[in-house]
Amino acid sequence: MIVDSFFPRKIKAALKNEPPGMWMPNLPDKCIRLSSGYPAPALIPTEELKAAVVNLLEEEHDLPLHYLGSPKIAKLKEKILKKLAERDIHVSGEELLMTSGACQAIDLIARVLLDDETFVIVESPTYMEALEIFKNYTQRFISIPIDQHGLQTDQLERVLEERRGKGLALPRLLYTIPTFHNPTGTTMSAERRQHVLDLAVKYNFLILEDDAYGELGFEKSPLPLKAIDNDGPVIHIGSLSKTVAPGMRIGWVAGAREFITACSWFKKDLNPSFTQATMAVFLDKTNYEERLKLLRNTYHDKCDVLISAMEKFLPEYVSWFVPKGGYFVWIKIRGVDTSLLLNRALSAGVSFVPGKHFFLNQKHGNEYLRLSFSYADKNDIVKGIRILGNLLM
Amino acid sequence: MIVDSFFPRKIKAALKNEPPGMWMPNLPDKCIRLSSGYPAPALIPTEELKAAVVNLLEEEHDLPLHYLGSPKIAKLKEKILKKLAERDIHVSGEELLMTSGACQAIDLIARVLLDDETFVIVESPTYMEALEIFKNYTQRFISIPIDQHGLQTDQLERVLEERRGKGLALPRLLYTIPTFHNPTGTTMSAERRQHVLDLAVKYNFLILEDDAYGELGFEKSPLPLKAIDNDGPVIHIGSLSKTVAPGMRIGWVAGAREFITACSWFKKDLNPSFTQATMAVFLDKTNYEERLKLLRNTYHDKCDVLISAMEKFLPEYVSWFVPKGGYFVWIKIRGVDTSLLLNRALSAGVSFVPGKHFFLNQKHGNEYLRLSFSYADKNDIVKGIRILGNLLM
Incomplete structure (x- = not known):
């Protein structure tokens, strides 16, 4: 039986893209992972989560292991609502859906809003997983560059004006990571935030705000777009993946x-009650603000170590943007194809993500790469940059 | 901003259906739950799962709390492959995708195979959650009745023949629960199993075999369709929801x-590494065959208690099918609208699921209801049936 003859047209179109998750080869053992956007191992609250599971099951027995058993599921939602309110996002329970990480949220949004005729605006560069999700639903993109102040909204306005003038289809959705952007580390300026909201109203598109790193400002974080979103075009997504x-x-x-109703309609994996209830117990026993302080200080420190090492060990033709939060530093190495460099780097014991994977058109971004200071420890960060420096000498 | 104006046509069509999950009102406290298709609380291995979490985190520390950290994720997959092989389903790692329960599996399959022009064959009655999932993608169904030997494949053949004769579109997918069917408890006979496989090849459709209850035969379970599927039209789904x-x-x-490649392409919630790694540890420390024996005996016993109570307390015009496994008994109460009966039953302290929710066309099934013997304890089962009997006197 030829199974792929059963796929509808839209699926066949999606499957013509590059396979998902192909941006990194398997890393050799003991490789210094400057590629991984993972939290620092020491900051994962392993003991506390273990205690949360033990407490939960001692208190509720089998309840959280059933489908919808634990009252803690509702409590988790309350806690997230409170957390959002502290960042000036005031929504009700009906305006919030818990998901399996931010990726499932992006996927649900794509499913509910996109068909193969929909145009999506993406930042260039942007989070590769989001690009892959969107490409499952549409092949129509408008790519707008990022600079040190975030999305270039004047360019976006020009493109929209031009499309309207020519009678071309207008986009339905903009995907943005306005705060501590992945991969560039940049943050959208206050003026551009207002500008993009105005454009959304004027040109009638929704804004998908990916706020995965929003709480991780080294000093302070700007308010999310959703907090200043009077006309309601912003869909806000977040997660505990970077902070817990x-x-x-x-x-x-x-x-x-x-x-949110439409998203819940299509979310058919049922509630993962065990992990949601465990997280509710964890949050209940944790001073989250203290935790954030620790995270911010640690990552700030690690970022400083990375920047100092780069200043010391990388040649002059390498340049970068110094972030004010998040996990990443975006680097340009003039005249070097970073995909080729990666092979040499892996052999020498250090990894990074080649820049091209963050671009819709992978002919771009060849001279760029993304370094993560979140996962590797400080000694390894210095060691890794020294290795990289040697390769570039 | 009028958000639903952004929904594509296919989404608007789906949202015209009845909202999902509306088949049961909230149950009053202390209600005897003969509605819930949940495992018996005493059979949920709470202590063992707690120990598995503790062991896992002591052994691997933060690893299973990262994205893809734990080697146990691969181990879980190996264990499921082995489990399938024991039931004569021989597939490779590339032919198996782990999902967030069977529901996510059904949803992925629907996404990959259906568009709004696709016809799906469903059993009548069938699992309501599956109906809801399919209705998100297509409104075109062919409904084939079930009798005590499962899907009436001769009727299916007649419908297919007729459609081909008339040049009508043929279905692309059949959804079936061949073993210990939800809600009827019936099991498809060996002849019909062969017949439906032959029809799939002849009429070129895929079979989605939902085997959620397949391991829970009171005596023995028939081989899954996938085990006798020489021409490969069967997609097999299962879960540990009913057995763990x-x-x-x-x-x-x-x-x-x-x-499977296409499904993995669309599965964008990333691996829930913590729960998968925990389950791998649990399975490693558990004699699964012994566990199944305990489950089979316990549910057999509870089913017997339910049937005896029905014989004793229900009036003569009530009839039912005695299942040989699974969680459910399907009951017909001649001349009674079970949706109306439910309100009275809930007030009196017992719940069931009205039959109509298991039908595509909810004008059917009014005289039927589904009782579950899995969740309530034996005393409560008897008490619940006595209450029901009183209501019917």
């Missing part, structure tokens, strides 16, 4: 009620 | 490689 533990798969999407 | 704990959300889909 990605393996717990706790994320959410907040937005207009009709939209 | 639904809150862990561990399920899978096994089928042709190209098909």
Whole structure:
């Protein structure tokens, strides 16, 4: 039986793209992982999560191991609502859906909003996993470059004006990571935030705000777009993957009620009650603000170590942007194809992500690469940059 | 901003259906739950799962709390492959995808195989959650009745013949629960199993075999369709929700490689590494065959208690089918609208699921209801049936 003859046209179109998750080869053992956007191992609250599981099961027995058993599931949602309110996002329970990490949220949004005729605006560069998700639903993109102040909204306006003038289809969705952007580390300026909201209203598109790193400002974080979103075009997604533990798969999407209803309609994996209830217990026993302080200081420190090492060990033709939060530093190495460099780097014991994977058109970004200071420890960060420096001499 | 104006046509069509999960009102406290298809609380291995978490985190520390950290994720997959092989389903790692329960598997399959022009064959009655999933993607169904020997394949053949004769579109997918069917408890006979496989080849459709209850035969279970599927039209799904704990959300889909590749392409919630690694540890420390024996004996016993209570307390015009495994008994109460009966039953302290929810056309099934013997304890089962009997006197 020829199974792929059963796939509808839209699926066949999606399957013509590059396979998902192919951006990194397997890493050799003991490789210094400057590629991984993972939390620092020491910051994962392993003991606390273990205690949360033990407490939960002692208190509720089999309840959280059933489908919808634990009252803690509702409590987790309350806690996330409170957390959002502290960042000036005021939504009701009907405007919030818990998801299996931010990725499932992006996927649900794509499913509910996109068909193969929909145009999506993406930042260039942007989070590769989001690009892959969107490409499952549409092949129509408008790519707008990022600079040190985030998305270039004047360019976006020019493109929209031009499309309207020519009678071309207008986009339905903009995907942006306005705060501590992946991969560039940049943050959208206050003026551009207002500008993009104005454009959304004027040109009638929704904004998908990916706020995965929003709480991880070294000093302070700007308010999310959703907090200044009077006309309601913003769909806000976040997760505990960067601040607690990605393996717990706790994320959410907040937005207009009709939209959240539609997402919940298509979310058919049922509630992962065990992990949600465990996370509720963990949050209940944790001073989250203290935790954030620790995270911010640690990552700030590690970022400083990375930048100092780069200043010391990398040749002059290498340049970068110094982030004010998040996990990443975006680097340009003039005249070097970073995909080729990666092979040599892996042999020498250090990894990074070649820049091209963050671009819609992978002919771009060849001279760029993304370094993560979140996962490797400080000694390894210095060692890794020294290796990289040697390769570039 | 009017958010639903952004929904594509296919989404608007889906949202015209009845909202999902509306088949049961909230149950009053202390209600005897003969509605819930949950495992018996005493059979949920709470202590063992707690120990598995503790062992896992002591052995691997933060590893299973990262994205793909734990080697146990691969181990879980190996264990499921072995489990399938014991039931004569021989597939490779590339032909198996782990999912967040069987529901996510059904949803992925629907996404990859259906568009709004696709016809799906469903059993009548069938699992309501599956109906809801399919209705998100297509409104075109062919409904074939079930009798005590399962799907009436002769009727299916007649419909297919007729459609081909008239030049009408042929279905692309059949959804079946051949073993210990939900809600009827019936099992498809050996002849019909062969017949439906022959029809799939002759009329070129895929068979989605939902085997959620397949291991829970009171005496023995027939081989799954996938085990006798020489021409490969069967996609097999299963889960540990009925045999270990639904809150862990561990399920899978096994089928042709190209098909599993496509499903993995659309599975964008990333691996829930914590629960998968925990389950791998649990299975490693558990004698699964012994566990199954305990489950089979316990549910057999509880089913007997339910049937005896029905014989004793229900009036003569009530009839039912005695299942040989699974969780459910399907009951017909001549001349009674079970949706109306439910309100009275809930007030009196017992719940069931009205039959109509298992039918595509909810004008059917009014005289039927589904009782579950899995969740309530034996005393409560008797008490619940006595209450029901009183209501019917």
